[in-house]
Amino acid sequence: MSALPxxxxxxxxxxxxxLAVGLVVLLAIALxxxxxxxxxxxxxxxxxxxWLNDPAGFDIAETLLPYTAQSSYAMGLLAGxxxxxxxxxxxLVLATVLGVASGAAxxxxxxxxxxxxxxxxxxxRNVPLLLQLVFWYFAVFLALPAAAExxxxxxxxxxxxxxxxxxVSLVNGELSGGWRLSLELAALLTGLVVYSGAFIAEVxxxxxxxxxxxxxxxxxxxxxxxxxxxxxxxxxxxxxxxxPGLNSQYxxxxxxxxxxxxxxxxxxxAVAETTLNQTGRGIEVFLILLTVYLGLDLGISLLMNRxxxxxxxxxx
Amino acid sequence: MRRLIQRLLPAVAAAALLPLxxxxxxxxxxxAGRLAAIKARGQLICGVDGKLPGFSYQDQGNYVGIDxxxxxxxxxxxxxxxxxxxxxxxxxxxxxxxxxxxxxDVLSRNTTYTLSRxxxxxxxxxxxxxxxxxxxxxxxxxASGITSLKGLAGKTICVENGTTTELNLADRFREQAxxxxxxKYQTGDQTYGAYLQGRCAAVTSDRSxxxxxxxxxxxxxxxxxxxEVLSKEPLGPVTVNNDSALADALRWVVFATMQAExxxxxxxxxxxxxxxxxxxxxxxxxxxxxxVEGEFGKQLGLPADxxxxxxxxxxxxxEMFERNVGQQSKLKLDRGLNRSYRQGGLIYSPPFx
Numbered sequence: 001m002s003a004l005p006x007x008x009x010x011x012x013x014x015x016x017x018x019l020a021v022g023l024v025v026l027l028a029i030a031l032x033x034x035x036x037x038x039x040x041x042x043x044x045x046x047x048x049x050x051w052l053n054d055p056a057g058f059d060i061a062e063t064l065l066p067y068t069a070q071s072s073y074a075m076g077l078l079a080g081x082x083x084x085x086x087x088x089x090x091x092l093v094l095a096t097v098l099g100v101a102s103g104a105a106x107x108x109x110x111x112x113x114x115x116x117x118x119x120x121x122x123x124x125r126n127v128p129l130l131l132q133l134v135f136w137y138f139a140v141f142l143a144l145p146a147a148a149e150x151x152x153x154x155x156x157x158x159x160x161x162x163x164x165x166x167x168v169s170l171v172n173g174e175l176s177g178g179w180r181l182s183l184e185l186a187a188l189l190t191g192l193v194v195y196s197g198a199f200i201a202e203v204x205x206x207x208x209x210x211x212x213x214x215x216x217x218x219x220x221x222x223x224x225x226x227x228x229x230x231x232x233x234x235x236x237x238x239x240x241x242x243x244p245g246l247n248s249q250y251x252x253x254x255x256x257x258x259x260x261x262x263x264x265x266x267x268x269x270a271v272a273e274t275t276l277n278q279t280g281r282g283i284e285v286f287l288i289l290l291t292v293y294l295g296l297d298l299g300i301s302l303l304m305n306r307x308x309x310x311x312x313x314x315x316x
Numbered sequence: 317m318r319r320l321i322q323r324l325l326p327a328v329a330a331a332a333l334l335p336l337x338x339x340x341x342x343x344x345x346x347x348a349g350r351l352a353a354i355k356a357r358g359q360l361i362c363g364v365d366g367k368l369p370g371f372s373y374q375d376q377g378n379y380v381g382i383d384x385x386x387x388x389x390x391x392x393x394x395x396x397x398x399x400x401x402x403x404x405x406x407x408x409x410x411x412x413x414x415x416x417x418x419x420x421d422v423l424s425r426n427t428t429y430t431l432s433r434x435x436x437x438x439x440x441x442x443x444x445x446x447x448x449x450x451x452x453x454x455x456x457x458x459a460s461g462i463t464s465l466k467g468l469a470g471k472t473i474c475v476e477n478g479t480t481t482e483l484n485l486a487d488r489f490r491e492q493a494x495x496x497x498x499x500k501y502q503t504g505d506q507t508y509g510a511y512l513q514g515r516c517a518a519v520t521s522d523r524s525x526x527x528x529x530x531x532x533x534x535x536x537x538x539x540x541x542x543x544e545v546l547s548k549e550p551l552g553p554v555t556v557n558n559d560s561a562l563a564d565a566l567r568w569v570v571f572a573t574m575q576a577e578x579x580x581x582x583x584x585x586x587x588x589x590x591x592x593x594x595x596x597x598x599x600x601x602x603x604x605x606x607x608v609e610g611e612f613g614k615q616l617g618l619p620a621d622x623x624x625x626x627x628x629x630x631x632x633x634x635e636m637f638e639r640n641v642g643q644q645s646k647l648k649l650d651r652g653l654n655r656s657y658r659q660g661g662l663i664y665s666p667p668f669x
Contacts, residue, residue, distance in 0.1 A: 042558065059486045059498045069486040142513040160514055183515065184499065264499045264510065270477065273409045277478035280439030282413055
């Protein structure tokens with residue numbers, strides 16, 4: 001121990017300040033918890049999770065798990081979570097493809113292509129996502145024709161009964177075959193991908209611009225084509241700027257997927273809302289929701305940080 | 317340094333846990349004393365649907381409907397002014413949270429009275445008298461040619477999230493082994509919007525609600541209700557558990573409108589009846605009911621003349637029904653189960669004694 005008095009010992013003072021701040025935070029949390037406890041007691045409620053094993057009693061429109069109305073609430077929430085995961089995983093991949101393509105294209109020397117991409121980014125970035133989802137669902141997908149007059153594109157059939165990937169046939173006025181996506185899932189995916197794609201495009205554009213012009217010129221002087229330059233010289237260097245930006249876009253996409261409830265897709269939040277209503281277990285349901293979304297986002301962050309570590313520039 | 321932390325830690329922990337231990341604290345407005353809080357505020361805060369013709373919706377900027385009238389009746393009883401109500405529009409998923417958190421005083425939003433909603437181990441609510449005995453129905457486009465539940469096998473059905481309807485649908489279709497796909501929306505607007513756009517072969521809800529929503533469709537005649545009634549749906553106002561003062565005041569304000577119909581008192585002949593009661597000391601029942609004598613108002617924490625106030629504001633139950641959902645409204649619903657018990661219905665007020 002030094003002979004310095006504690007108020008002049010910078011190290012000790014630092015500790016004390018930390019301690020004081022920690023104390024205040026702890027007190028605030030305790031106050032909130034105490035308040036919660038008191039109000040719950042007054043309302044005759046007690047935290048409990050045993051209801052998770054009770055039969056849920058409601059149906060879920062689409063699920064990848066063997067869920068029925070007799071399954072437990074826990075199973076229902078899990079089915080909802082799998083539905084969320086499905087949207088997030090597919091959405092991440094598609095949004096990345098769209099974002100990278102449009103980000104690179106917005107720097108194109110073709111003014112038409114660059115102009116179209118800039119317009120896309122600016123329009124989509126500046127309209128609220130909820131509005132876009134409702135637009136995609138009610139104005140685009142619900143306006144699709146009936147099965148008999150389905151919109152047939154190569155490998156893709158669009159009708160009121162769903163979006164079908166692969167070959168389909170019309171039997172008794174119903175479409176069958178192929179891989180069917182419900183309109184809710186299709187609208188949610190489209191909305192999320194178009195929206196996140198615009199943000200990712202900006203991240204990618206920023207990343208490419210951050211690579212010094214000299215790199216382009218050097219590659220050109222070696223006789224590389226512009227596309228080869230982009231792929232082999234610029235993008236690898238741009239990635240270290242792009243990846244951290246992508247990380248936050250991915251996290252946003254995962255969180256935004258909870259807007260599914262507005263267009264009837266049974267994601268985790270939608271199932272949780274029904275559960276909350278049937279059981280009255282507001283606090284427990286929200287604790288579960290918070291934990292799951294936090295876990296999902298931390299998971300994405302962790303993977304992206306690993307990726308950022310891989311693409312960092314290695315000094316020689 | 318480490319010793320310092322070691323010495324401080326228990327103190328910190330104790331300090332942090334102190335608020336948890338000492339559970340005194342002031343009243344937050346949730347639970348006991350809500351009636352007093354409403355009186356002090358000078359205004360009632362009422363949760364309603366707001367988009368359901370006949371029950372609660374806005375007509376030229378004013379809320380009208382039978383659910384709205386329950387709120388207005390309570391406001392009239394408390395403040396002698398049916399307009400001292402602030403209405404908050406809630407979706408079916410939001411309603412119980414809004415009530416439990418104290419954002420609203422009374423929930424009057426075509427809410428079905430069920431065991432799990434009433435029980436303190438469930439939603440922990442307190443139900444007022446049922447003001448509309450309803451049942452769940454299913455509506456389909458007339459052109460679809462579907463005439464019974466069986467015709468919906470393999471079809472998609474639109475339903476609102478967080479309703480008893482959602483559960484009944486699952487139960488009835490499972491019983492009869494009819495496969496179906498539910499598509500659930502957060503609000504009525506989305507549910508009926510998607511149905512009208514052809515997303516679903518049918519939409520299901522309380523029969524009164526289907527009839528009400530139908531009136532706002534572009535072509536009401538193009539839709540029909542299937543004959544099956546899927547469930548019992550007694551609808552009524554709700555308050556939070558463990559607050560008897562407010563629950564009792566609400567309960568007896570609603571019963572007053574029912575008793576008035578039984579006794580033949582309407583908003584039109586109220587003045588006459590009052591004068592008659594004042595002039596005839598031997599009319600004990602009528603005098604007590606109208607607050608000419610006795611302490612009914614005081615016992616409930618309401619003014620002595622709360623019944624005349626309520627009747628002036630909204631009329632008796634029959635008037636409320638006919639004006640909002642009955643023959644004088646667009647809905648033209650039959651009174652059916654909602655007739656007074658004297659006409660073979662279920663509307664019955666316990667005695668004002």
